[in-house]
Amino acid sequence: MNASFANPMRISKWQIFWLVTCMESGMSLLLTFQPAIKQAHQDAWMSLLLAGVIGGLVAFVSGRLSVLYPGQSLVTISETILGKWLGKAIVIPYFVMWYSVIGIILRQACSFLHIALFQQTPMWVLMSVLSLLIIYVTYAGGIEAIARISEVVGPIILFTLLVVVLLNLNNVNLHNLLPVYTDSGWLNIVKGSFAPASFFGESVMLTMLLPFLSSPQSGIPKALWAILISDLILVFAMVSVIATFSILSSKMLYPFFDMTRFISVLDFIQNVDVFVVIVWILSVFVKLSMYLFISSYGTAQWLHLKTWRSPIWFIVPVSFVFGVAFRNAVTASVDYPQKYWIPFVLPVNMLAIPLLLWFVGLLRKRKQGTST
Numbered sequence: 001m002n003a004s005f006a007n008p009m010r011i012s013k014w015q016i017f018w019l020v021t022c023m024e025s026g027m028s029l030l031l032t033f034q035p036a037i038k039q040a041h042q043d044a045w046m047s048l049l050l051a052g053v054i055g056g057l058v059a060f061v062s063g064r065l066s067v068l069y070p071g072q073s074l075v076t077i078s079e080t081i082l083g084k085w086l087g088k089a090i091v092i093p094y095f096v097m098w099y100s101v102i103g104i105i106l107r108q109a110c111s112f113l114h115i116a117l118f119q120q121t122p123m124w125v126l127m128s129v130l131s132l133l134i135i136y137v138t139y140a141g142g143i144e145a146i147a148r149i150s151e152v153v154g155p156i157i158l159f160t161l162l163v164v165v166l167l168n169l170n171n172v173n174l175h176n177l178l179p180v181y182t183d184s185g186w187l188n189i190v191k192g193s194f195a196p197a198s199f200f201g202e203s204v205m206l207t208m209l210l211p212f213l214s215s216p217q218s219g220i221p222k223a224l225w226a227i228l229i230s231d232l233i234l235v236f237a238m239v240s241v242i243a244t245f246s247i248l249s250s251k252m253l254y255p256f257f258d259m260t261r262f263i264s265v266l267d268f269i270q271n272v273d274v275f276v277v278i279v280w281i282l283s284v285f286v287k288l289s290m291y292l293f294i295s296s297y298g299t300a301q302w303l304h305l306k307t308w309r310s311p312i313w314f315i316v317p318v319s320f321v322f323g324v325a326f327r328n329a330v331t332a333s334v335d336y337p338q339k340y341w342i343p344f345v346l347p348v349n350m351l352a353i354p355l356l357l358w359f360v361g362l363l364r365k366r367k368q369g370t371s372t
Contacts, residue, residue: 021157023203024055034252036048038250039194042179063210066206068365090357099295137289171263196234292316
């Protein structure tokens, strides 16, 4: 952590749990089901299980890297391990990832809101309002405020998802899950895991969060539990979607949301989709705020600025313009993941660079005679 930043912020290991839960649940629920089902068909739930394993691996490596250099973020760790210039260069892909994904999430969230609730509201108005909200919470409270919000939002997200899956039981036809494995095969199941794995792989952000714990080691098990619980709930949700729509769900942009519109219990409990929208927006709000903080804090460390808040006023406009540049929700939700997020961010930012830094860091520590 940069010593030049006065009043260092602190979060707890349970806040790490809820931050990771919020980060992994909401966006994955709406944006990874369709591509997974399209690739793995009725076995897409297996793809989600595999994606959870990949996410757990990323979280473990990222956590061990942070423990190796306690109190340092990814930006400073890279310079410590690889030297000033190479260390600065190797984190550039993360800045591209952070800046662009803020704009993408803004566009995806507001497109979904536009479709679900605010058809007459201009897109730029929705994006502006959401941008102002994340600027306020990030600038005013930093990661401490975001972590506290996640402690409130996280349980609501998990509870709502479980209730929605239970309420949909009368629409479920388990025969839609058959045959198991035969129609897909292992290769399609692996390919189907790429989209959800690229979301679970966002646990690489632990390298920017664990420095705010007094004991980074204690945050690793909580992050792994968060990924496990989120993954299992998403698997149940995926099974519910496939058992309701069969592989027709691969033709839907938001299959889980469409499923909630069919819920009707005794003609009394209906319109559940409104609650799903609210919960999803809460999840997006936490995730956007977290990304804004991480990108601002990392930029300040990279440029050796006196305060981590200054880059916020540059990052948000850049991300806003990037989000507006997409013509519609399809290009933001499909083209960006397929052309950049999955082929580049997943293998490079989430797997290759953390593994490289961890491996080289271990070698350097051993050469220095320091046990890890």
